[in-house]
Amino acid sequence: MIVPLLGVGALVGSGIVAGVLFAVALSVVPAMRAMPPDRYVYTHQLLGRNWDPTMPLLVLTTAGADTGLAVTAPAEARVLFVAAAGCLLGVSLVSHLCNVPINRRVRRQDPGAIPPDWVDPRPAWRRWHLLRTALAVIALVLNSVATTLV
Template identity: 30%
Template sequence: MQNALAVVTVVVVGLLVGVEFAVAVFVNPILDRLPNDGGLAARSDGARVLGKVMPFWYIGSVVLGAIWAAMAWGDTGAGLVATATALLVLSVLMSIAVLVPINSRVAQWSHDSVPEDWKQQIGRWDRFHYVRVGVIVAAFVLLVVGIA
């Protein structure tokens, strides 16, 4: 049971890392290069769509990590899993405190209602998102090492 939980947790967190990494490194930079601020509508739509899905994915990752850490307590690697889970909790707290408020505003934007400082707000979101990606990558690595 614990091995299956470990595999499921690593897969769920690994997919989360892949999506967030792709958004940070590929998707958003491509959208930002579209002419005439064409990426604005795509970012707004992405904020709405991913804003509905990602909370469940992040919280689910924390729950899976916490259950795995509890089941493995005392075993080799349990400390790594617990640390990874703490990092996932940190990523959720970062999201709630910094990223979600910006994302909620972006989700409401249209070409008619965009604020003047929209590029600065998106830039701030991107910078914090890079940090969050680093945190979840570290958590993922710890989970993978914790399997061994």
């Protein structure tokens, strides 16, 4: 009974994570790249308000479901669940070590007082975001294939 429940959790969780990150990459990132710095900072501050703790909790819970499946699922699916958990841990690491520090800097910036020597964080943030998006999509694919083997 636990394996099917964990499988549903892994699929739903990785699907939501991949979908949210993909939507941000497809729509939000290009829109924010087109904004002048003051508007970008203001918008970034608004958009980041509800990200924590929802997404970190979802990513880590889904990685936990994958880990549970790696222990309980049939042998042919185990390596896929391990790889999916690894990808989701990668999403978490990229988020916490790369995107979150940038987010904190942007949150501290006064949108009405952008200095002339301001270093635009958008290119770096985008690169890190695309990496975590790719990891999330790979996790979803791995979970999808693995659950067909259970």
